Amino acid sequence: MPPMSADPDSSTRPPAAREASSAAGTPGATKSGPKKAMEKLGLRRDIDLALHLPLRYEDETRLTPIAEAGEGETVQCEGVVRESRVELRGRRQLIVRLQDEGSQGAGRARGTELTLRFLHFYPTHQKSLAVGQRVRVRGEIRGGFFGREMVHPTFRAVDEDTPLATALTPVYPAGAGLPQAYLRKAIAAAMKRAPLDEVLPAGTVPKPLPPLREALNYLHHPPPLARLGSLEDHSHPAWQRLKFEELLAQQLSQMKAQRERALLRAPMLPTRPGGLQERLLAALPFALTGAQRRVCEEIAHDLARPQPMHRLLQGDVGSGKTVVAAMSAAICIEAGWQCALMAPTEILAEQHFRKLIGWLEPLGIRVAWLTGSVKGKARQKMLDAVADGSAQLVVGTHAVIEDKVQFKFLGLAIVDEQHRFGVAQRLALRKKLESQTGELPPGYGDHVPHLPPQRSGIEPHMLMMSATPIPRTLAMTYFADLDVSTIDELPPGRSPIVTRVFADGRRDEVIAKIADAVAEGRQVYWVCPLIEESEALDLKNATETHAELSAALPERMIGLLHGRMPPAEKAAVMSLFSAGEMQVLVATTVIEVGVDVPNASLMVIEHAERFGLSQLHQLRGRVGRGSVASVCVLIYTGPLSQTGKERLRAMAETTDGFEIARRDLDIRGPGEFMGSRQSGAELLRFADLQEDAPLLQAARRLAPQLLDAHPAAAAKHVDRWLGSKAEFLKA
Structure with missing residues (x-):
């Protein structure tokens, strides 16, 4: 017997009407509707x-x-419709009284009756639930004024010989226009055709x-006696x-990408004693930290090799990634050779530009x-300078x-902030060298004697920077093909x-703190949330x-x-604030990264x-960049969700940015945490990086063996x- 539809789809018809129509074999959507809905879910191949x-x-x-059905239980019952009527109790309702076999006759017990209540219904409901019709219903038992009832149960017309299902009925993720009955049938057919050997x-x-x-x-x-808990x-x-x-496929894909990259050629960029890097280091108004020196050495080692560097530089906010980029x-x-630095916002790009000009132009x-x-x-002047090579460092946004x-x-x-760019954008930057037709730099052949004078198969070195530290488990999966410097x-x-959390009702106290800070000659940021659904609302706020x-x-x-x-x-606004002439800056999250006002x-x-x-x-x-103790005030409007409480706590x-990243991973999960690394497509649908660490280790051990043998x-x-999706991992 086909299973009863369990989860109503979200089409415009009432839930019970959709259940009845699908149960009768007339899906609530057109033939093209479910197919289109499946495509939106990425269900195109049998294997999908x-x-x-x-x-x-x-x-x-x-x-x-x-x-025997207890209140609060979700059960399946079968009986004969003894009464079916439409009532007007504030709104039209279809009330159906169902009796099972043991309750028929004059001596029936009150406990063997069940009321079915439909607040939304169509004439097809009344027809399917006519008096004398045997039906099978499934839903939650509730206590009602007239005894036990089910509200909007799933139901199906049956006869005495209709068999029960032999396995548990699956309920699948589905979108609008995709009834469960249709999806179950499609999956059952695909299972027979899919290459699952x-x-x-x-x-x-x-x-x-x-x-x-x-x-x-x-x-x-699953069989009827399956352990639902373990499922x-x-x-x-x-x-x-x-x-x-799944983990093995992900590891194989990244290791393969890493090996393919090792076969590509890239410019050899050796460090010369007394060269530009050493002169820059001597000219800087500050000394590099030990961590900055270490990562500079790691990058320099990669740049000197004839294979493309593919390195992620991660560091907490304020750790000094820009100077490492300058040294590179x-x-x-x-x-x-030329270097390009791409940032996600114009403010961040300009921040880099001002620092790099100050360090490099002299x-x-x-x-x-x-x-x-x-x-x-x-713009044309800039484009010409890039094309003829006179612009040695190009800083910009996606315009690059x-x-x-x-x-x-x-x-x-x-x-910079590589997770803010889509896969296609990062791939486009990598392919910039291939598309050029100019000759190689003078003397380059001295370093790579066997390199032909064309650029076919040559890629630029790639350094990706992020102020969002990547937890180790993610580095082993989503960034398995990257070398990571920290x-x-x-x-x-x-x-x-110091971080303080205030309810919105204490707003006056916060404004008083702003007045005190400004009176002491300090400056203040006030950030309003960006409401993506409504720029007008965002601006109004x-x-x-x-x-x-x-x-x-x-x-x-x-x-x-x-x-x-x-x-x-x-x-102009940022210039006034940076110069100290403006005391308070009210902003949306355009100041999230790149603003440096000590x-x-x-x-x-x-x-x-x-x-x-x-x-x-x-x-x-954005604060804590000077010598004075800084404060971050978080104003919330209640009531808070559990996730909201965890974030503010x-x-x-x-x-500590690494501890923040670990908690963020716990709260959001890897797919959302990684953002555009997958360009919106979550590469790990089933595995949990914390719980499935042993499986991940097994996949990491097996992947190179499979690639070799x-x-x-x-x-x-x-x-x-x-x-x-494997292409996403190459960016």
């Missing part, structure tokens, strides 16, 4: 459907006599994990096999500025990767940051706060900065519960699990 696993299960393998060599799968086909069959149709917490051996397969660029430029290095706001003749930007000798690409030491002189603070501090200059302002206005000692974050933990930590890092308890099997395994 086979790997679309249930969220939960419903037990339709047994019938519970109405008299074992592709891994015998003896490579950890024992006692079952074969893949057996595991999937079990997960889609729901994913500890069952069938789930373990799926997790292992100096090595590249010294060798006669040494004779030309730094170019390229963003979307550079127009006309100025536009087709019109042609480098002559791009040897090193640096991407700046785990803050420069001396950084002041500690910021402008109202600006007006409130202007009224409270009439003798002070209060600035306003938001995403809808023209670039020139943004630059005199700012107070950060106020409004509606802090709306921000992610990593974002809160980034914003907090973490912020109050620690300023069974490359065809490895390729089939990756294609089965990742398909086109």
